[in-house]
Amino acid sequence: MIISLWRYSHLLLAISSAIFLLIASVTGIILALEPMSDVIKPYAIDNIEDITISETITALQKEYDEIIEITVEENDFVIASVVTKEGNDERIYVNPRTGEKLGVPERKSGVFKFATNLHRSLFLKGIGRFFVGLISLLLIFIVITGILLIGKRQGGILKFFSKVNKEYVNQFYHVVIGRWFFVPIIIIAFTGVYLSLEKFALLPKYEVPHRISAQTEQKKETIASISFPIFKKITLTNVKSIEFPFSDDVEDYFTLELINKELIVHQFSGNILSEQQYPFVKLVSYYSLLLHTGKGNVFWSVVLLVTCVAILFFMYSGFYMTVQRRKGSNLIYNIEDKDASEYIILVGSENGSTYTFANYLRSALLSVGKTVFVAELNAYTTYQEAKHIIAITATYGDGEAPTNAKRFNRLFSTIEPVNRLQFSVVGLGSLAYPEFCKFAEDIDEMFRRHSKFISSLSLEKINNKSTDDFKNWIQKWGVSVGVSLDTKTVIEDENWKRDVFKIIDKTYINTDNTFLLRLKPRDTSIDFRSGDLLAIRPEENMVERLYSIARIDGDVILSVKKHDLGVCSTYLSKVGKGDIIKAAIKHNVNFYFPSNTKDAILIANGTGIAPFLGMMKNKNRSTRVTLFWGVRTKKSIDIYNDFINFSLMKEGTRHIAYSRENNIYVQDLIRNETDSVINVLNRGGVVMICGSNDMLKGVISVLEKAVKNQLNVSLNTFIENEQIKIDCY
Amino acid sequence: MKTIFRIVLLTVSAVFTLVSFTSEPNTTSLKCMIQMVNYTGEGAYVVISLIKPEGEYNQTLYVQGKDSEWYSDITEWWKFYGKRRLDIDAISGATIAGGERTVSIIKIPKDRIDAGYKIRFETAVEDQEYYKKDVEFELTSETLASKVKGKGFIRYVRMLPQ
CATH class of the missing domain: 3.40.50.80 (Nucleotide-binding domain of ferredoxin-NADP reductase (FNR) module)
Known part of the structure; x- marks a missing residue:
């Protein structure tokens, strides 16, 4: 197996959720624009934290016959449901200082409505919502496996933010962007899952149970609501909504929905009849919605938008990398049996690219009529007819063996070769890593210490997958083992520019x-x-x-x-x-x-x-x-x-x-x-x-x-x- | 000639004034509160209609929910409204979710009160049930200020003449 379990999971999760993620990201980009388009509307109230409830009521009472409800939106828009002096009910944006009507809430624009529907249910109602929730969950796992992969690649979680080695653009930015964007992505994914669970009523039920005892209901004194101490104290920034009493029946109260609790206030005395803190689940729901939609916060909605773009990039670059790896690893097919081959090429590869190099050597040998057998280092065994053994290996992370070479150490110490063999080791790596070709050095040392192996050429370290260097090595090696090899026709650079x-x-x-x-x-x-x-x-x-x-x-x-x-x-x-x-x-x-x-x-x-x-x-x-x-x-x-x-x-x-x-x-x-x-x-x-x-x-x-x-x-x-x-x- | 013209003008304006004044006093404004039960799911569509003594629809008084694509889910009312689709923008508001309440002003022609007419509250929620008669009661002088329990998504309805 060339790809490790984590990478395999990362890929599998990405593939299985690709289409849905694509839809969700594209619609997410559109939806992130909604909070931004809200901001340019002229309804936002400055310094809303200075305006008390009682000021607001005073202002509104001057302008309207009756107040039914006041709602404060996340972007500091204040909506009042009122009965006008003409006796009609209206739901309008108001200025809470003057009571002035600022506008009428518009219906969500068609584009946003369409995008919202597609984003959360793919137009499939309940089933669609379930899928989207599931995809969010998969996204969490994709992020977790991604974090683990970056940790491995960088040589430990502590080196998470150390320099990234650049192999090619897509790989480089997949890692670089990934280690910053995993934070917003995991927030989006988690809140997405949470909101889905809520819709499917899978979260513990929360109700805010108000108990109002009979005594407190008694109508003792009558104060105007604008003089209630509680209304003078609380400012609009803490308010989500205020429901006004339906009638002057004593059993009708003010209901105040604040950010973290709900209050029932007697409509004549202003006494707090009941005060209930919201349970944790409800607070999480509230913040999930804010974090997932970016409502009321332009900065966060920009982050959300960029994150959606980043997800699209991850999908593109991720699949690009996969295709690159496939290209590399699909190249081995052996014509000869391991026991009939004179040249044995062993490969240690994390992502398959090392196979490309093994294949160059193999082709060069085949073209001069030699018998070659290619295998991964983990498959090391005995070879009846072998005379030469060549190990070409990458090093993973902090000097570790790549996935398909992890067992080589143990195999090597237990398997006794049939013949005396000439060996040569090529390390592929990058000088950017401190442990440049460390694993190749280890293997070279193991061969060197073994009495049945004779060195034909000392360890070759190749920086940044240089095909030129490798070609050169093939020639040197050919000379050292007495085979003249033609590398010019074998090694091709695929992206050649004419x-x-x-x-x-x-x-x-x-x-x-x-x-x-x-x-x-x-x-x-x-x-x-x-x-x-x-x-x-x-x-x-x-x-x-x-x-x-x-x-x-x-x-x-x-x-x-x-x-x-x-x-x-x-x-x-x-x-x-x-x-x-x-x-x-x-x-x-x-x-x-x-x-x-x-x-x-x-x-x-x-x-x-x-x-x-x-x-x-x-x-x-x-x-x-x-x-x-x-x-x-x-x-x-x-x-x-x-x-x-x-x-x-x-x-x-x-x-x-x-x-x-x-x-x-x-x-x-x-x-x-x-x-x-x-x-x-x-x-x-x-x-x-x-x-x-x-x-x-x-x-x-x-x-x-x-x-x-x-x-x-x-x-x-x-x-x-x-x-x-x-x-x- | 001039006098005839003046008379005509006077009559016409008098008729207009009369009409515009009489239309208002002919209706009663009611403050109406709908309190929903604690269900989970999307916001509920609620339609308030006047029902003739024979049981047919007479007039749409109020519609909670502005997305007309869902109107056909309120099947009984849709048979009445869907044919003509009068403009109901002025008498429609946003949907309300479980546990919430909504207060609106509805206007009922005075001659429908104590005349065997009923007021009906129909409710429907996306992917959930539809209640044809969540709340329904006869319009009498007494019921204009009352509290009536619902059978479906509505916990109760309260009315208060303005």
Whole structure:
């Protein structure tokens, strides 16, 4: 299982409530506007906390025949039900200071009515209300699982608000926005559930039981209501409503509904006959309604609105992340059985992206006819035919094992491998985390301590899922285990952006079947350097071809070998000066010419010279460059003369092998010059190799021997510290 | 000619004055309070109607509830009102929820009192019951100031002549 239980729950809850949540959020956005639209109405009373009940009654009595009820709304609107001097009843907004009529309560506008209905019952009456309540409940669980996930990701609840590692926009903001908005969301969800429970009468019943004893009812004295001490004391800010006595019968009272209690007041004496505090359930209902609707508080209604927008974003980004993970984890399918495979790739992944990397390696191995078996680290077991084991793993949270690698530790200590195995570990992670690739380090250590495992390459840590770094590692690893791997066609960057280039120069096809192209990017601000790659896809859905390029005077220079069956090279051989092609620049930072090096040895065969053309042309004067190059004939180099005049290069810095004429290859030239190569490596200089994998193999074997004999270290040391840079295909 | 015109004008205005004055004294204003029982659910629709001695609807006096889409749920009254749908905006108010009370002024033609006419209170609540005769009693001089218990969503109705 790739996704942990919490994440699985988080996702499952989100999926099952998606449609309802979508409706609720969209209508929620509309409804959040209602309290805002109320505020602009001119009925709000300033300083309502200064106006007493008795002032209000005095003012209203002057203007109207009788007062039936006074209601104070959350937004400080005062509504009075009165009988006018003409004998009609009216429900109007009034100014409690003057009794002046301010307006008539309008009917809820159609949009809000529609949105309200959809929001709380989906137009399905009781059933709809039940569903909406249930979805609110699910939302609470979504928030809880979300909080747990953020806690895990950040490496503990205490680090909840520490820096978030950015993998991609949707993931980053899902976390960042999530850890702030969980507060309003949980408030909305909880109050939503509460209001639903109330509607379904599932809450304990509350009644405010007033008991009025017979004695207190006696009519002893008569005071005008405006002189009641209680009416002089209470101001409108505490009042929800005041019901006036229906008649002058002593059994008719004033009923005062305040924020937290209800009072029964004798209509003649002003005595409080009964005072009942509201039970907790009723207060919660009251505040739930306020918090859920934002009534009377513009600031909170803005928060509610933004929260609804945030929920929509969570839905979008959450599903986006899920799709991304699925893409990653669906890639493994093994052709060979575990006991029939020579290469075992073990994956430790929290969200599936590590599988993408495992798959690159797997494809590269399969393309050269190797048998590969991919499994999660938790499935570690014995492998009959295996010779190599490669663990590619992420680290989760605070240096912990990812979900599908949690059992590896225990399995490893109990399972004895059948054969001696060469191992190599790749850690994927982010330098932003303090425990960068910690789990990979742990695994590497475990293999290292085990007598049956031999290290083929030291631990590789890859930052921010860099495919370039991984590709580079594949090459290094291939060299160390003696397999030449083609990574160019295997690793693809899915979101590649193509640019437009104009062909401004093209050479003839020389005796090597090779020609040069000079392209000018239409967008001159494109960032690229010698050593980068140009990806060309002659037809859609085709595997792209990558060419190593040079940058000379802002133009792209590439060297193309025409293969009779090569679709891409045939396509390029047909384009002419002035034509437009679309291609993408891919950065290949591991093959850039170091800016501060004193000595560099460049080794190429055939078209592999391309990046070096730019490097040699643009290098510092103080940098000494020695070139080793293999072509077929003397005539082969003529097409390059526009860029480098090889005949002008200093004696001893130019070694060209003409395979057709002298039957000499690049590795033979190097064999004669091992001392100077060793010297350069020893002094901290770089060796860059570009060209075919066969050439690479030959060169590596020559160098390996030389390094071993003269320096008594492995060539891998130089590959690992990037003194030897490789870009072969 | 002039005098004829004056006479006509005078007569017309006299008739108008008479009509406008007579219409008022012909009705009695009643203060009417409806107290609801403590039910849970949506606000109740209440319709107050005058019923002829034969049992047919005569006039709609008051409607609690302004959303006309629910009017058809008050089935008996809808048969009467739904045909013509007179403007009842002036005699309608907001719905009232369980436990609440509402007080309104209703106007009854004087000739309907002590004439065998009845006043009927019909109630309906969304997704709940409909009571055709939640409260119904005959309009007499005595009942104009009375308290009558309800059978459905209404606990009691109280009336008081203004």
